[in-house]
Amino acid sequence: MRLFGCDYDGTLRIGTVAKGDLEALARFRKAGNRFAIVSGRGKGMIWKELQYFGVEVDFLIADNGAIIFDENGDEIWRLDPDQSVVRQIIDFGLTLKNTLVGFGDGHGFAGLGVKEEKIEKPNFNALLDSVEADPQELLAQGKINAILLRGVHPEDSFKLQQMVQERWGKQVTTCLNNGTLDIIAAGASKQAALEWLKEYLHASEVLTLGDGYNDIGMISAFGGYAMENAPQEVKAKAAGTVASVAEYLLKWEKNNEEKTDCGL
Numbered sequence: 553m554r555l556f557g558c559d560y561d562g563t564l565r566i567g568t569v570a571k572g573d574l575e576a577l578a579r580f581r582k583a584g585n586r587f588a589i590v591s592g593r594g595k596g597m598i599w600k601e602l603q604y605f606g607v608e609v610d611f612l613i614a615d616n617g618a619i620i621f622d623e624n625g626d627e628i629w630r631l632d633p634d635q636s637v638v639r640q641i642i643d644f645g646l647t648l649k650n651t652l653v654g655f656g657d658g659h660g661f662a663g664l665g666v667k668e669e670k671i672e673k674p675n676f677n678a679l680l681d682s683v684e685a686d687p688q689e690l691l692a693q694g695k696i697n698a699i700l701l702r703g704v705h706p707e708d709s710f711k712l713q714q715m716v717q718e719r720w721g722k723q724v725t726t727c728l729n730n731g732t733l734d735i736i737a738a739g740a741s742k743q744a745a746l747e748w749l750k751e752y753l754h755a756s757e758v759l760t761l762g763d764g765y766n767d768i769g770m771i772s773a774f775g776g777y778a779m780e781n782a783p784q785e786v787k788a789k790a791a792g793t794v795a796s797v798a799e800y801l802l803k804w805e806k807n808n809e810e811k812t813d814c815g816l
Contacts, residue, residue, distance in 0.1 A: 553584055553753065553756060554586070554756060555588065555749055555753060556585065556586070556758075556759040557758060557770055557774075558760070558761050559762035559763060560589050560598065561591070561592075562763040563761055565601075569606070570796060570797075574605075576801040576802065577607075578608070588611035588613050589607070589611075589612050590745070590760075590767075591613070592616045592732075594657075594658055594659065594661045595612060595619070595659050596656065596661050597656075597661055599625055610622070611623065611749060613742060615656065615697055616698070616729070616736050616740065617741045617743070617744055617745035618630060618658065618697045618737060619658035620748070620749065631737045631740045635696065637724065639691075640719075640720070641735060642664075642691075642699060644715075644719070645701050650704045651701055651712070653699070653700070654700040655687070655690065655700070656697070657690055657693060658695075658698070660690060661684065661685060661690075662684055662686065662690050663687070697736065697737065698734060699735040700734050700735070701732070702732045708731075713733050725739070725741060729766045741769050741770075742766065746760070746774070758774040759774065760773075760774045760777070761776055761797060762786070763778060763779035763782040765783065765786060767782075768789050771786065771790050772790075776791065777792050777793060778792075778793050779794065779795070780795050
């Protein structure tokens with residue numbers, strides 16, 4: 553049994569989810585394999601969207617690998633950062649000009665105000681059937697597992713990453729995600745979550761496909777592929793590039809058939 557870990561935004565979903573990709577995933581799962589969406593989004597930002605597009609999953613790895621859900625949306629594993637560090641980073645973000653601060657507990661998510669209002673706060677409710685949570689209620693629960701910081705320009709995420717790593721580099725993991733800096737617990741990553749699932753399932757092989765900087769770890773660890781639209785730094789770590797999920801799975805199927813024919 554194989555496990556396929558696939559990024560969502562820019563990989564499976566490019567504006568919409570292609571019918572050919574859904575059909576390829578259905579064949580893969582019908583053959584007895586398992587499929588996991590591996591996303592930087594939290595569950596509350598993606599779960600109903602997957603249902604809308606007809607994406608059937610065996611697992612959802614959310615928040616860049618900080619939390620894992622099963623096919624029913626039930627939490628089966630998570631790794632949270634120290635909550636005192638969470639508070640420090642949120643307070644730090646709120647001192648920065650033109651920086652959005654957001655956070656979530658793996659299920660819900662919230663955004664706080666932006667100093668000087670030079671960057672628009674994203675409309676979380678514009679995400680399909682998503683509802684923004686009350687930030688104070690989330691903080692009071694003491695189970696924040698992901699923080700995001702976002703500046704005016706996409707390149708601001710590199711500067712934010714440097715500042716966070718200088719202050720809390722040993723206590724958190726930082727992920728660059730399409731102009732946003734995602735911050736999760738030290739030791740958490742898409743790669744680590746897939747490694748946990750591989751052991752949990754006793755999978756013989758892990759397949760990976762992605763397009764972003766936060767996909768580099770899982771791509772390089774498992775000999776995965778990158779999307780053709782990925783940055784050069786991502787493609788440099790991949791075994792190859794493809795234009796779609798369907799193309800990737802077709803390549804894997806042919807390669808697997810060749811190995812079987814050779815008795816490997």
